[in-house]
Amino acid sequence: MRILIVNYRYFISGGPEKYMFNIKKMLEKKGHEVIPFSIHSNKNVETEYSKYFVEPIGGRDVTYFDEVKKTPKSIWQMLTRSIYSVEVEKAIKKQIQDVKPDLVYVIHFVNKLSPSVIRGAKKMGVPVVLRLSDYFLLCPRFDFIHDKKPCEECLVKGYMSCVKKRCVKGSRFASVVRVFSMKVHKLMNIYKDVDAFITPSEFLKNKLVTNGFDERKIICIPTFTESKSKLELPQIGNYGLYFGRITEEKGVDTVVKAYQKMPDRIVKIMGDDTTEEAIRLKAYIASKKIKNVEFIGFKCGVELEEIIKKARFTLIPSIWYDNLPNTALESFQYSKPVIASNIGSLPELVLDAVNGYLFTPGDEKELREKIKLLDDDRLVERMGDASRSRLSERFAPSMHYNALMQVFGKVRGE
Numbered sequence: 001m002r003i004l005i006v007n008y009r010y011f012i013s014g015g016p017e018k019y020m021f022n023i024k025k026m027l028e029k030k031g032h033e034v035i036p037f038s039i040h041s042n043k044n045v046e047t048e049y050s051k052y053f054v055e056p057i058g059g060r061d062v063t064y065f066d067e068v069k070k071t072p073k074s075i076w077q078m079l080t081r082s083i084y085s086v087e088v089e090k091a092i093k094k095q096i097q098d099v100k101p102d103l104v105y106v107i108h109f110v111n112k113l114s115p116s117v118i119r120g121a122k123k124m125g126v127p128v129v130l131r132l133s134d135y136f137l138l139c140p141r142f143d144f145i146h147d148k149k150p151c152e153e154c155l156v157k158g159y160m161s162c163v164k165k166r167c168v169k170g171s172r173f174a175s176v177v178r179v180f181s182m183k184v185h186k187l188m189n190i191y192k193d194v195d196a197f198i199t200p201s202e203f204l205k206n207k208l209v210t211n212g213f214d215e216r217k218i219i220c221i222p223t224f225t226e227s228k229s230k231l232e233l234p235q236i237g238n239y240g241l242y243f244g245r246i247t248e249e250k251g252v253d254t255v256v257k258a259y260q261k262m263p264d265r266i267v268k269i270m271g272d273d274t275t276e277e278a279i280r281l282k283a284y285i286a287s288k289k290i291k292n293v294e295f296i297g298f299k300c301g302v303e304l305e306e307i308i309k310k311a312r313f314t315l316i317p318s319i320w321y322d323n324l325p326n327t328a329l330e331s332f333q334y335s336k337p338v339i340a341s342n343i344g345s346l347p348e349l350v351l352d353a354v355n356g357y358l359f360t361p362g363d364e365k366e367l368r369e370k371i372k373l374l375d376d377d378r379l380v381e382r383m384g385d386a387s388r389s390r391l392s393e394r395f396a397p398s399m400h401y402n403a404l405m406q407v408f409g410k411v412r413g414e
Helices: 015-029 048-052 072-083 086-099 116-123 153-157 160-165 172-188 202-210 252-260 276-288 301-309 326-333 364-373 377-394 397-411
Strands: 002-007 033-037 103-108 128-131 196-199 218-220 239-243 266-270 293-297 313-316 338-341 356-359
Touching: 002 015, 002 086, 015 033, 015 103, 015 326, 015 397, 033 048, 033 086, 048 086, 072 086, 072 172, 086 116, 103 116, 103 397, 116 128, 128 397, 153 160, 160 172, 196 202, 196 397, 202 218, 239 252, 239 301, 252 266, 252 276, 252 293, 252 364, 266 301, 276 293, 313 326, 326 338, 326 377, 338 364, 356 364
Parallel strands: 002 033, 002 103, 103 128, 128 196, 196 218, 239 266, 239 313, 266 293, 313 338, 338 356
Antiparallel strands: none
16 A cells, blocks of 8 residues: 655654654555655655655744744745645645555644645545544644643633633734634535544544544544563663653643652653753752752653663653653553553553552642652562553554554545
């Protein structure tokens, strides 16, 4: 099968890109041809298909919204890429015409490519499967977060709530553009062109069904990871570990405040420590003279693996409806118990008192109680074994591949 895979970045920046490269590798191993469509960037992995890629907003060295210089050209690009880009539609239709894929698998496009990738593919008569990694179909901000807690006001009162609260980037303009684009997409019935939606979690699937999406088109296929360490060699370390994005919705401040009151225990925080939230937390740590919380920056490859292996357990303290984070699966593959917030999809990953513990989001006292329970080496070992079993039972690559092939076959009429 020839598959055109669409994502707004062709380099690893977060969970969607990790998934994209993992599934690309898996599909190619199985004999399929995977062809990318994306945006030009100086960080991109090299590919012969880059000639079909479209230019980014603000230049090829720009990755994030805040880095874009606000010129008339960039503002126009922001508007068209948020609402509908004829330029992108033309580019993907040209690639489809040339490479003749059997289907288009869309990973992420919002605000960078626009849903013109969906309509462009359908105009060319190619089936479209859309994988969802956040809540962009329901929430203008993508994460259902306002004032550091879950908010579904837009679903109840309408999207003008987002404009009033300036939910998108703290900007009324950005909020207006996002809400307007969602309304336009609804009028265009653009998502009727999607033949199947794939959600990583049952939580996200249920949110879509509750809010009017066709349940028959929505299939929950959890993401996957491949085990790298040997089963007989799990390590019981002496520190807790948070790794991932250091942003407000990830709840890292709950970890910092919990460990502030446990000076005899160590926690390492791994991830890009130049974000606004990381800078704020590091300033807090310095002002309070906290010595047992260590920011170690972004790590990858062997260095990342070694830090996870040597941890005692990992922490996922999210305050948002976290949607099956890769960090949980990476923890499982190294036989680590996981202490996670009882929110979103996390209870689908962490079975309380089996392969870790769940705690109330933002409750630093309850988090401390769960951390102290894992002072027992035998409990850590038993829960670590349960994590490894959970990985093979629910998140194995073969399970993901087989389920995905069923969906691909169905949308192609096989």
